[in-house]
Amino acid sequence: MALAFDAASGTQGTAVSSLSWSHTCSGVDRLLFAGAGNSSGTIATVSGITFNSVAMTVVFSLTDDAPAARSSLYRMVNPPTGSLTVAVTYSATQDEVGGASCSFTGVDQVTPIDTPATNFGTTSPATVAVTSATGDLVVDCVYWVRTAITVGALQTSRQEQENIGGFSSLGMSTEPGGATITMSWTSTNARWATGGVSINPSTALPRLGDSNAALT
Amino acid sequence: MALVIAPIPINVPIGRNEVGPWNIPDVATMITLRLGRFTASTPLLWTLAGTIVNAELHLSLDGGASYQFFCGMGSRGGSFSRRDLTEAPHSSVSRLLPAQAGRKAKAFLEVTGGVLVSSLEIDAS
Numbered sequence: 255m256a257l258a259f260d261a262a263s264g265t266q267g268t269a270v271s272s273l274s275w276s277h278t279c280s281g282v283d284r285l286l287f288a289g290a291g292n293s294s295g296t297i298a299t300v301s302g303i304t305f306n307s308v309a310m311t312v313v314f315s316l317t318d319d320a321p322a323a324r325s326s327l328y329r330m331v332n333p334p335t336g337s338l339t340v341a342v343t344y345s346a347t348q349d350e351v352g353g354a355s356c357s358f359t360g361v362d363q364v365t366p367i368d369t370p371a372t373n374f375g376t377t378s379p380a381t382v383a384v385t386s387a388t389g390d391l392v393v394d395c396v397y398w399v400r401t402a403i404t405v406g407a408l409q410t411s412r413q414e415q416e417n418i419g420g421f422s423s424l425g426m427s428t429e430p431g432g433a434t435i436t437m438s439w440t441s442t443n444a445r446w447a448t449g450g451v452s453i454n455p456s457t458a459l460p461r462l463g464d465s466n467a468a469l470t
Numbered sequence: 471m472a473l474v475i476a477p478i479p480i481n482v483p484i485g486r487n488e489v490g491p492w493n494i495p496d497v498a499t500m501i502t503l504r505l506g507r508f509t510a511s512t513p514l515l516w517t518l519a520g521t522i523v524n525a526e527l528h529l530s531l532d533g534g535a536s537y538q539f540f541c542g543m544g545s546r547g548g549s550f551s552r553r554d555l556t557e558a559p560h561s562s563v564s565r566l567l568p569a570q571a572g573r574k575a576k577a578f579l580e581v582t583g584g585v586l587v588s589s590l591e592i593d594a595s
Contacts, residue, residue, distance in 0.1 A: 267562055269550050271544055271545050272542075274542040274543070275542070276540055337538055341542075343544075349558070
């Protein structure tokens, strides 16, 4: 089965210490990502993200060097299907928070992702160079202290939470893999934190009857 | 025309409390729930940090026959100073709505640590 995007969802809040939303996974060889962004006078850490009350695994979580913004990405292999709850908990109440989730099918269930890459800065575009491979799919999560963001030309925006509390934006997107994929978002200059990772396709052996099965 | 439930006073006991439902106008694209917080100008609202609220919005796409969890937020009470040192007047959660006619929403307020005296505002526009 080919690696493919399944579904995306998300939400946003102000003056909260936790945020939750529903997400529906379907298909086979599933992988779920949950992206979280937060900004405040004092930046909190992400205490954890759960899906259906089960802890997800951190892919990356970083702030810019002020710090003014945090971007985090968590994952879960083989998440349950159906409409279930993604829940993000922070270590303290935050001025603004954004949450997004993206699920995929046809993902390698043993080695679902490669090594993530992260970056932060203060000028547009926000970029991160992700090591990938042809046939993979790269996913990113950016958090920017600006009210509107624009996805890079070669990417597909999967979820945008803009104008969070009149201050910030969260975005998740994908781009087909290659040797090195630079994920980018644009806005006006301000602090941002971003990261990305390459998703590996499932490696199921071809079955007799598959049109592309090779018998030797 | 938008649905705006102007801040209504609520006095909610400890436990899980249901509020609503409300009809969502077909034109609405986003729904927001706001709970009024303690500030110098609203000293009677959600005063205690020990009062913890998890607020959920549930959405019906079948005219109210069934509801599913849609989005939620949680926070402690008391004053919360934002980065500009002003006090946050409310805690809120917002989510884009799926396009469909006949939508309805209701809220659940899970309260621990003390009675919640606050104001509830629903904005679907």
